[in-house]
Amino acid sequence: MGSRGAAAAAALSRASRIRSKLQSALEATVLEVDDVSNQHAGHAAVRGSSDKETHFNVKIVSPKFEGQSLVKRHRIVYDLLADELQSGLHALSIVAKTPRETKPAQ
Amino acid sequence: MWLCSCAKPLTLQLQSRPPSSIHSHVRRVTVTTSTLSLRPSSTHVFTHNVHFQPKLKRASTTIRCSSALTPQLKSTLDKVITTNKVVLFMKGTKDFPQCGFSNTVVQILKSLNVPFEAIDILENDMLRQALKEYSSWPTFPQLYIEGEFFGGCDITVEAYQNGQLQELLEKAVLS
Numbered sequence: 001m002g003s004r005g006a007a008a009a010a011a012l013s014r015a016s017r018i019r020s021k022l023q024s025a026l027e028a029t030v031l032e033v034d035d036v037s038n039q040h041a042g043h044a045a046v047r048g049s050s051d052k053e054t055h056f057n058v059k060i061v062s063p064k065f066e067g068q069s070l071v072k073r074h075r076i077v078y079d080l081l082a083d084e085l086q087s088g089l090h091a092l093s094i095v096a097k098t099p100r101e102t103k104p105a106q
Numbered sequence: 107m108w109l110c111s112c113a114k115p116l117t118l119q120l121q122s123r124p125p126s127s128i129h130s131h132v133r134r135v136t137v138t139t140s141t142l143s144l145r146p147s148s149t150h151v152f153t154h155n156v157h158f159q160p161k162l163k164r165a166s167t168t169i170r171c172s173s174a175l176t177p178q179l180k181s182t183l184d185k186v187i188t189t190n191k192v193v194l195f196m197k198g199t200k201d202f203p204q205c206g207f208s209n210t211v212v213q214i215l216k217s218l219n220v221p222f223e224a225i226d227i228l229e230n231d232m233l234r235q236a237l238k239e240y241s242s243w244p245t246f247p248q249l250y251i252e253g254e255f256f257g258g259c260d261i262t263v264e265a266y267q268n269g270q271l272q273e274l275l276e277k278a279v280l281s
Binding site: 040070074085091092094 | 205206207243244245255256257258259261264
């Protein structure tokens with residue numbers, strides 16, 4: 001992906017960028033990305049900031065999480081979203097499961 | 107002579123605020139060097155009599171520091187998480203949390219009657235940035251149990267719901 005791709009990516013919303021980064025890296029079978037920034041507007045760390053798109057809930061079901069501790073899974077997600085975290089993304093609520101863990105109980 | 111004019115001098119704000127001892131370890135630091143031009147000896151006086159005067163130059167040499175986690179701060183953090191069984195780096199204080207996620211973890215720990223050290227990262231931005239590197243975790247709160255990073259709010263809540271947190275804390279407090 002050249003600079004054209006990067007420029008196009010920047011024009012998308014943060015939610016779309018998060019979605020595409022996680023999808024391509026994790027081959028997610030389930031991927032939900034919700035912008036919940038308005039629920040956090042006004043709290044100490046974002047007060048005065050003009051950034052929207054600061055808080056997101058992310059749910060990912062991916063086989064790549066197999067065998068990984070929760071901390072490791074979250075770190076993988078954080079690493080994939082490092083650019084977003086440096087540019088105004090403030091907090092992420094992460095649910096990271098493997099397909100096996102989400103199978104309904106028989 | 108080496109001059110770096112690009113970056114500002116690195117300064118850390120001293121904040122001494124009991125009871126959190128960590129803030130008193132972050133001190134104001136500036137780095138300076140001096141350069142001295144020496145007067146040549148008389149044997150080297152040129153025929154056109156150019157005299158060099160010794161100049162004492164005090165130049166502010168700046169170090170571009172891309173890491174907030176200085177060795178001093180790292181060893182302070184090492185000490186904090188090993189001398190306290192349970193440490194929560196959070197936004198706000200345990201009596202006045204300033205963020206929903208931090209508050210959630212505080213309430214969980216309080217409901218389990220676990221003594222814990224709470225450190226307000228909103229007080230000190232250098233500490234806040236350093237902790238992200240130290241823990242390899244970009245957000246707060248950050249919970250440490252027995253010197254090991256346990257997780258943020260989501261992980262703490264999940265472990266509380268499935269009983270793992272209580273088990274771990276009991277072991278920590280009794281050991």
